[in-house]
Amino acid sequence: MxxxxxxxxxxxxxxxxxxxxxxxxxxxxxxxxxxxxxxxxxxxYKTYRGYSLVRAVVRDHAEFNRVLAISGDCWTHTPRLEQPVDFLIPPGGLDALRALGVSFDIIVPDMGDVVAAERARLNSPQTRGWYDDYKNLQAISDKVDELVALRPNLVSRFNVGPSLENRTIFGFRIDSPTPGPAGTIKPVIYIHSTQHAREWLAPVTTMYVAEQLIAGYASDPDATAFLDKFTVMVVPVVNVDGYVYSWTTQRYWRKNRRDNGNGNFGVDLNRNWGFAWGSDNGSSGSGSSEVYRGTAPFSEPETAVMRDHVLATPGIAIALDVHTYGQYLLSPWGYTATPPAALPFFNKYGKIMQAAIKSAHNKTFTYGPCYTTLYPVSGGNLDWWYGDRNVMMWSPELRGGSFAPPPTDIIPSGQEIYAGLLALAKTFCRADYNHDAFMNGNDYDDFVVDWIGALPAADYDRNGFVNADDFDAFVVEFEQGC
Ligand SMILES: [Zn+2]
Incomplete structure (x- = not known):
């Protein structure tokens, strides 16, 4: 116009x-x-009137692609053969789907009803608790300020950098006064969410987890032990432009707001990271695709400033990239079926988190590598953290059967991820240096060899260089045992 x-x-x-x-x-x-x-x-405002959500079982790759050609928007994050895969089907698409002979169930006949009901609810006066409904970017920003005001000696706000549309990507750091082992920098858990705009359960879940730690420090034993062992960095919304757009204009918007020309908008930020970037097997070079990878690795300001912030943050040992939905605890790799060297390590803690999450509300989160033959992920954040930064990384896919779970899911979702994170922090063993899920003399030998060789992996405290601090911190944790 x-x-x-x-x-x-x-x-x-x-x-x-x-x-x-x-x-x-x-x-x-x-x-x-x-x-x-x-x-x-x-x-x-896009009403989604006439759009349906269907759950299909595809028999092979070709059939998946035929359904995707009708849908354009696969909602399942890691679709697998012979397992149900959710697709958003535009008006008129159901007949085309039937003509394919694909077996499917209609989960939501008209997403227009869901969008209208949610919008009416969100536009009505909200007098209940903060976690009783979804929150827009301003409300999340205000909540961060509230947490800083609540515990100013524990919480500080930071800016990651500007987005494409010049909004500020913000976060906060939770830092207790306790130092790391042997007086070194304390290991950091870096949690970020909402690379995909429409995943509204993700930022409120992340905020819930952070608030439990902040409110509980020095009174709740679990929160206190957690924050005396780890510093926590939180970026609740990475894709700020897309998130605002999903609130103002198009509820199920996924990508950022890059103008790709020809009326196509958006780069999938989770295909834009600079590790194993650029494969057509796991991303797309087409600007109209929901998994468009962009013109180059880190072509998007959102991924570039996140990368720079991570590189400027010493001490990062663990990262979590929170998505919805599907109840998974995904670990590297996303781009290849070849198991990563740390697979035993990822699976050990995947299993620990799975049990803790299940204890909260009896929901089973499946752990394991992100890669599926049907739908690999190349240029994903998961692989960058591990492959480029040597950081132990999981990507939780939260509960729910769509991108619009009822708001009554928010607190249980927060409780699940908080339980999983507490269990991870309690048991996490950096001194399992070779990531084989056991700590023994081999870890000691491997570390010493790398440390003498000043290899990057021996930068135990992740401050950018290998020195005596790394040796001291490793020995303290090794002798403590795991
Ligand atoms: Zn996602």
């Missing part, structure tokens, strides 16, 4: 898009000038 609107038309459009503008006005990093531009060129 042209910006040369007549004034009455502008007023009419403003009234038609009032709910979207009300949401937009909450965005923290927008200038008034930006809001004016939105006023002049509003994009109608």
């Amino acid at each position: 042209s910006r040369r609107c007549s004034l009455p038309l502008v007023i009419l459009l403003a009234s038609l898009t009032a709910p979207a503008l009300a949401q937009h006005a909450f965005d923290p990093a927008r200038s008034p000038a930006d809001d004016t531009s939105i006023l002049l060129a509003p994009e109608p």
